[in-house]
Amino acid sequence: MRDQEPGPGHPERRLTTKEAAELLGVKPETVYAYVSRGQLSSRRVAGGRGSTFDAQEVDRLARRNRRESNGSPGTGAEQSVRTRLTLIDQDRYYYRGVDATELAARHSYEEVAEWLWTGRLRTGAFTAPRASVEAARRAVDALPEHTGPTDRLRVAAIAAAVADPLRFDLSQDAVLGAARGLIPTLVAALPPKLPSHRDGGSLAQRLWGRLSWQPAAEAPLHVLDTALALLVDHDLAASTLAVRVAASARAHAYAAVTAGLGVIEGPLHGAASGLAHRLVLEVLDQGSAGPVIAEELRAGRRIPGLGHRLYTQEDPRARALFALLEEIPEAAPALAAARDIVATTARHTPLHANVDLALAVLTASCGMEASAGETVFAVARTAGWIAHALEEYGERPLRMRPSGLYVGPKPPRPLPRQGS
Incomplete structure (x- = not known):
């Protein structure tokens, strides 16, 4: 059962995990996921098990979730934007279909x-x-x-x-x-x-x-x-x-x-292509990707030109450019260096070439700067x-206005003193 509404002389209203889950329309474990992502704050129950949640904070999150799922006009909280321009699907992409x-x-x-x-x-x-x-x-x-x-x-x-x-x-x-x-x-x-x-x-x-x-x-x-x-x-x-x-x-x-x-x-x-360009030149200078990749990993740097969050296999843009670059004799050394980078890194993690690596081959083999x-x-x-x-x-103006989820100190707070 929910606590009474807060007011003069009353503490803030707290919800149990079950009550918070019901209000949010999610499972209890999802409530704790919100906590781990910083979207909710929780307080352990004194002398018992479980946590309680600020009712106002839960209510704000519930209203925000409803706005985002509905995409209703005037909320400015759309997470997805309707577009007729580009579709990325199953490792391919399309312009207007x-x-x-x-x-x-x-x-x-x-x-x-x-x-x-x-x-x-x-x-x-x-x-x-x-x-x-x-x-x-x-x-x-x-x-x-x-x-x-x-x-x-x-x-x-x-x-x-x-x-x-x-x-x-x-x-x-x-x-x-x-x-x-x-x-x-x-x-x-x-x-x-x-x-x-x-x-x-x-x-x-x-x-x-x-x-x-x-x-x-x-x-x-x-x-x-x-x-x-x-x-x-x-x-x-x-x-x-x-x-x-x-x-x-x-x-x-x-x-x-x-x-x-x-x-x-x-x-x-x-x-990112400039970083890949320098990597390709370094591999050409060293004669092998092995020591270059080892130094990158030792320094804690990600390998540029590899992997893309929207593609499980090779970036289709890279694939198209590599096929054209194979027909240019002057590009052969840089192309071989790029393939060495991909093969060497695959021993550590299976990442495929992206368009930045293909651009690096083009720029490195055609007398261009990084x-x-x-x-x-x-x-x-x-x-x-x-x-x-x-x-x-063509859309309603100012719709790109998401709502912030405030997680700072709860107001009202006293005015800060000079130097504090």
């Missing part, structure tokens, strides 16, 4: 982006407005020489936004027009590696001159274009979720992309972010 690896094998990055945006294969190159490019280049050129690629892209996106007075128009046509200009502007704002490089052609051709000191041969350029298409979207990755939060608040497309760029820089996201994979990832994913922003603009 079409196998993404097959789509990327047959169509350019620009065409795949258009498919994700509109459900149509629109041909034609993306064009960067002159004013946008000039503003972005001035802003990027003012940065310190050691500035990383994602910082350059983020600054370029902000500069491009300032150059677009129509950026606050969130209609589909306006957003897509901005996207077709923003993506090539991001590329054009990066400093070229080859002095003779001229902007023109496909986005992959323009990006190549910003990544490699080597002239673009047909086969490696095709791998880069395919990598861009494969990386356009990957469901609700961390950066994509940030984009949708920004779009939920009705931030314009440039601001939403900037939110994504802020997240992608993390070592567990877009920057950060090149991060650039490829960010430029490619910008198209997916735009697609998600467009979807979010």
Whole structure:
């Protein structure tokens, strides 16, 4: 039986484990799982067995669980987001129902982006407005020489936004027009590696001159274009979720992309390919993956380029890129190093290659810096972010507002004293 309601002179209302489980609609053992995850606090029964729970805290958790399971409007507590863009299922992934690896094998990055945006294969190159490019280049050129690629892209996106007075128009046509200009502007704002490089052609051709000191041969350029298409979207990755939060608040497309760029820089996201790049080079230098992997494990570091929480086998994006890289003789040493990494690590734990390792092989074998994979990832994913922003603009605003479960000291507390 529940204790009486708290009031003046009464202690807080406590529930038994059985009562808490009934209110939450779960089994008693699940109540203790909530405790272990920090979602509930418990108190041992004095002189007896079992625990009691704050009734108000249980009630708040029960109401939150009901909101999340119902996905009711106005709660801002959806854990799943309805989307028509990307499905990941049984170690394959699909853009609007079409196998993404097959789509990327047959169509350019620009065409795949258009498919994700509109459900149509629109041909034609993306064009960067002159004013946008000039503003972005001035802003990027003012940065310190050691500035990383994602910082350059983020600054370029902000500069491009300032150059677009129509950026606050969130209609589909306006957003897509901005996207077709923003993506090539991001590329054009990066400093070229080859002095003779001229902007023109496909986005992959323009990006190549910003990544490699080597002239673009047909086969490696095709791998880069395919990598861009494969990386356009990957469901609700961390950066994509940030984009949708920004779009939920009705931030314009440039601001939403900037939110994504802020997240992608993390070592567990877009920057992971750079770590894999360095690992591949170290294996090539040592001649074997064994001592390199041993040193990584000894230092307590995870092996980059391996494993993915959404795939039980090899990442389909990696598989597609490895197949193309096998046709490039210059990529053979880096490809062998990558396979050595996978085989050596498998003795410790059965992890498969992911797209970061495939990007590392591409960048390491084509005269690119370690950060090149991060650039490829960010430029490619910008198209997916735009697609998600467009979807979010069609939803009720500010729905991405989860409720916090407060676990701090219970109020009211006295005002703190100076220096305490």
